[in-house]
Amino acid sequence: MSLGMKLFSRRLFFSGAVLGILLLLPTVVGAEAPGYDLPQMRRVNPDFSTYPDARGIVWLKRIAYEPASAGGLLRTHLWVLLGRSGLDPRWLNWEIPEPPGGTTRMLEASVHAFDSGRKVADVAPIERVQGGVTMHSVRFGELPEPFVLVLSWQDELPSGLSLEDMVRTREDLPLWESVVEVVVPDGRPFFHRSLPDVRPEVRKDAGGSRYVWRALNTPSSLSGRLRAVSGGGVAFGMRHGAEAVARMMRHRASAAVPSAPPAALEGFRKGTEAGTSALLSWLYGQPEAVLPSEGLRDLPSEGPWTREEKLLLAHAWLRERGLSPLLHWRLPFEPDGDTPVSPGLLREAVLEIPPFKGSKFKESFFCDMEDAPRIGRTSPLLMGERVFRAAEDGRMASRKIPESKAAENRLRALLDLRLAPDGALSGRVRLQARGTWRSMLFRDEGAGEVHLRHPLSLLFPNIKGYRDLRFRESRGETELSFELGGMSGILGMQGKNLLAIPPAFVPEALTSLTDGPVPFDLAFPFLLEQRLTLLLPQGTAKVILSADSERASRKVHYSDSCKLTKLKKLTAEARIQVSATRMAEDDASALKAAVEFWRNFSTRPVPVQMRNGK
Numbered sequence: 001m002s003l004g005m006k007l008f009s010r011r012l013f014f015s016g017a018v019l020g021i022l023l024l025l026p027t028v029v030g031a032e033a034p035g036y037d038l039p040q041m042r043r044v045n046p047d048f049s050t051y052p053d054a055r056g057i058v059w060l061k062r063i064a065y066e067p068a069s070a071g072g073l074l075r076t077h078l079w080v081l082l083g084r085s086g087l088d089p090r091w092l093n094w095e096i097p098e099p100p101g102g103t104t105r106m107l108e109a110s111v112h113a114f115d116s117g118r119k120v121a122d123v124a125p126i127e128r129v130q131g132g133v134t135m136h137s138v139r140f141g142e143l144p145e146p147f148v149l150v151l152s153w154q155d156e157l158p159s160g161l162s163l164e165d166m167v168r169t170r171e172d173l174p175l176w177e178s179v180v181e182v183v184v185p186d187g188r189p190f191f192h193r194s195l196p197d198v199r200p201e202v203r204k205d206a207g208g209s210r211y212v213w214r215a216l217n218t219p220s221s222l223s224g225r226l227r228a229v230s231g232g233g234v235a236f237g238m239r240h241g242a243e244a245v246a247r248m249m250r251h252r253a254s255a256a257v258p259s260a261p262p263a264a265l266e267g268f269r270k271g272t273e274a275g276t277s278a279l280l281s282w283l284y285g286q287p288e289a290v291l292p293s294e295g296l297r298d299l300p301s302e303g304p305w306t307r308e309e310k311l312l313l314a315h316a317w318l319r320e321r322g323l324s325p326l327l328h329w330r331l332p333f334e335p336d337g338d339t340p341v342s343p344g345l346l347r348e349a350v351l352e353i354p355p356f357k358g359s360k361f362k363e364s365f366f367c368d369m370e371d372a373p374r375i376g377r378t379s380p381l382l383m384g385e386r387v388f389r390a391a392e393d394g395r396m397a398s399r400k401i402p403e404s405k406a407a408e409n410r411l412r413a414l415l416d417l418r419l420a421p422d423g424a425l426s427g428r429v430r431l432q433a434r435g436t437w438r439s440m441l442f443r444d445e446g447a448g449e450v451h452l453r454h455p456l457s458l459l460f461p462n463i464k465g466y467r468d469l470r471f472r473e474s475r476g477e478t479e480l481s482f483e484l485g486g487m488s489g490i491l492g493m494q495g496k497n498l499l500a501i502p503p504a505f506v507p508e509a510l511t512s513l514t515d516g517p518v519p520f521d522l523a524f525p526f527l528l529e530q531r532l533t534l535l536l537p538q539g540t541a542k543v544i545l546s547a548d549s550e551r552a553s554r555k556v557h558y559s560d561s562c563k564l565t566k567l568k569k570l571t572a573e574a575r576i577q578v579s580a581t582r583m584a585e586d587d588a589s590a591l592k593a594a595v596e597f598w599r600n601f602s603t604r605p606v607p608v609q610m611r612n613g614k
Helices: 016-021 038-044 242-253 262-270 272-285 307-320 436-441 508-514 585-603
Strands: 056-067 073-083 093-097 103-113 119-122 126-130 133-139 147-157 165-168 175-185 191-195 201-205 208-218 233-237 326-329 349-353 365-367 386-390 396-400 410-419 425-434 442-446 449-452 466-474 477-487 497-500 526-535 540-543 549-552 556-565 569-578 606-610
Touching (some): 093 103, 103 133, 242 396, 272 307, 307 326, 307 349, 410 436, 436 477
Parallel strands (some): 056 175, 410 526
Antiparallel strands (some): 056 073, 093 133, 103 147, 175 208, 191 233, 201 208, 326 349, 326 386, 386 396, 410 425, 425 477, 466 477, 526 569, 556 569
């Protein structure tokens, strides 16, 4: 498999040697896992014929909360996942933390063959201590193709803890069924909110009420990234109100952190700005911990850390150096007087670094550790986001990070090709991405390495065979180039007419914009460009060109053109620019038309007539 077809990940997976250094204790897997009907799931749940591009499907995610018999709270997790080769290793390597002040008991970790339903193996979890926090590691390996994974565990939380949490109902895989169950004792206050707004089923249980939220067929959070995707979830608690959420933010921002290691502070020898840049880069370059979406833990004294933990460390360490960074959070909904208070709301931290004495940047910039921090520049993935923090007066403060401009988010394909007399195409293709496109398609791997996030087939659906894949980074723009290896055309009778079929630059993210409800919001304004330069073979008599076209509305502009130079070179160009993120009905209609023009332009073959059949 070529480099461009692989999905690269910065996830950390401990080797046996590293685990041997840590405190290793086998975890007893009990027999009390919640019930699930795998034969029924195999019969009726969707497989990869329903999701042909997915490498995995979460068949069931069930999180249940109920009072413990000895006091406190029990939280039981059940995951059933269908997978195949190429699945992100995050789903094969689980790091499950013990909750603050509580304990965790593993219930089941097993592998099943999809075709037969037969259990292939039980997996023994490993218990270890990382920086004072107990973790349970589950490694699924030697898997059949395709396979089904079952993972279940139970957290027991201390009796002094309120019944409050936030359960995500959207994952980065398609989620077929999600179930959230909460048993609320009689006489206790209970506040809840869900996205999308779904009323729970409520039924009376002994000594309380059982609330059940159920959702089916939730798309992946990574699909259709040009459309703004709200994170689905259920938040609940026994307290409510924006000011209570602000107090929780203040408490999180002031939590004790370990001392910064010398390597993180090395850059401050060259000044405050150099030190700030080096500290952020050092944290970003550290291995990243990935926890289950409901996995809260105390901040460990040593890594690996989650993205949010890295930002908590950066906030504290920069304050120790005399700076005044601010911690914000992206919240799933606008907080108000009815917002339930739950620590699970605070999972997407954002760090703001205002200008300081001697800094070259004059405005605050924001980073979130999903994208490589760059001093003085806000991460493109954060542009246009609304963030919240605890203000000095104890209230909730919010601000919207300025949106980027379309030209700052440009994706361009440059196709420099040669046409052979038999209709075959060869040459080099360059893909250039900057701004949010760069963050979406590429990822920094440290030490100057950049890798493709998605297969090239999601950008060029008709591509067949390429080689010599190269990456180049220059001034915030990443270029991926590759050599095209003889794409065949269609040769007419006696070789007189032929159709050249270039790679069709039709990103899936663009075409998926036309699916879904209207009005909607784009994730970011964008500019999409392509230019085909085609050297024609000797003996070319005629090239049939399409007419130039242009369409413009208030927010959407499309144009394309073709030019022929002395029967030797064809140049064809197309461009879409979308200047705002809010797509009302007329904007969406203009965008749909522009996408269709783009698709037709990109997939149209080039008709060429040759002289004397040569």
